[in-house]
Amino acid sequence: MARPRERPIIPSMIPILYHYDISPYAELVRTGFGAKGLTWGSVMVSSILPKPDQTRLTGGYCRTPVVQIGADIYCDTLAIMPALEALGGHTLYPAPLGQMHRMAASWANGPQFTAHVIAGFSAIPPESFDENFVKDRQARFGLNLASLTAAGPHYLGQALACADLLSHMLADGRAFMGGDAPGAGDLAHYSNIWMVKKNPGSAAVADQLLALPHVADWYARVAGIGHGDRREMTGAEAMAEARAATPIPVVGTVAAPYVAGMMAAVSQPETKDPPTIGRLLRCDAGGITLAREVDGEPGFTVPKFTVHVHFPRLGQVVAPA
Numbered sequence: 001m002a003r004p005r006e007r008p009i010i011p012s013m014i015p016i017l018y019h020y021d022i023s024p025y026a027e028l029v030r031t032g033f034g035a036k037g038l039t040w041g042s043v044m045v046s047s048i049l050p051k052p053d054q055t056r057l058t059g060g061y062c063r064t065p066v067v068q069i070g071a072d073i074y075c076d077t078l079a080i081m082p083a084l085e086a087l088g089g090h091t092l093y094p095a096p097l098g099q100m101h102r103m104a105a106s107w108a109n110g111p112q113f114t115a116h117v118i119a120g121f122s123a124i125p126p127e128s129f130d131e132n133f134v135k136d137r138q139a140r141f142g143l144n145l146a147s148l149t150a151a152g153p154h155y156l157g158q159a160l161a162c163a164d165l166l167s168h169m170l171a172d173g174r175a176f177m178g179g180d181a182p183g184a185g186d187l188a189h190y191s192n193i194w195m196v197k198k199n200p201g202s203a204a205v206a207d208q209l210l211a212l213p214h215v216a217d218w219y220a221r222v223a224g225i226g227h228g229d230r231r232e233m234t235g236a237e238a239m240a241e242a243r244a245a246t247p248i249p250v251v252g253t254v255a256a257p258y259v260a261g262m263m264a265a266v267s268q269p270e271t272k273d274p275p276t277i278g279r280l281l282r283c284d285a286g287g288i289t290l291a292r293e294v295d296g297e298p299g300f301t302v303p304k305f306t307v308h309v310h311f312p313r314l315g316q317v318v319a320p321a
């Protein structure tokens, strides 16, 4: 099992989140900052392509959120949350569930994310969607607004089944999924409901989920964690931090059939987004790391610099490039 890495934080090297306000996965990470009591930098990106500040560092990965710590770039909440955990402070994986929080979160972030998106979207009149948002999601994820209405009841049923599990879990009076302390599993399930509640068009769907016994109180407790200490930054400021830093040494191995140092492409099967291409430094059950060169800008004394781009292994496709 990969152990959290210890890393000293130099004062200027706060974690930097690339995000936009209505992103539920970003809300998960923002609440993670809150749970750990962290100060963090906020770089706002668009909810649709392009996202140049982000993709200059990731080399392709354009989903939200991405977290930068110095010259280490973490893509996907399944890689981001362990990276935040390694910063120390309150744990995101409190006992007695411990690492079970990661399994609970991966269910929330996978099938239950889809269920909550479709349960929410199907309640919103198609004409109220932003045209550019629809075009972006059609091209990248195959969004089909016309089929959403019909799919709504099924996915609402799935989201309600999840809320029902939460309700039963909380029935013994516990404050959070594992007991007294919130963990990554709480944050992931919370952010799904948050997304449905946040959009006025689907707020009535969220009310159905929150109407199950104990769920609204639990939701309010997670919301009460807050977002820690958020400081707005520009993309250029974040880029300067990456340029000034050195990636931390990579832990883990490259498992066959992949070979350490080979050029590899990492992509996500459910999107048509471009892959991230780089030199493979890690590819094992615990994660993937690529080293890539970031083009400098004219006028900088160091024209190119190296970043390490990290992914979880779960959900990522690795291919020779």
Ligand SMILES: N[C@@H](CCC(=O)N[C@@H](CS)C(=O)NCC(=O)O)C(=O)O
Residues within 6 Å of the ligand: 022, 023, 024, 025, 026, 047, 048, 049, 062, 063, 064, 065, 075, 076, 077, 078, 109, 315
């Ligand atoms: N598995 C990823 C999924 C991230 C994801 O799908 N995020 C949504 C927004 S919440 C997204 O990127 N949508 C397209 C976009 O924002 O460009 C994670 O856990 O971070």
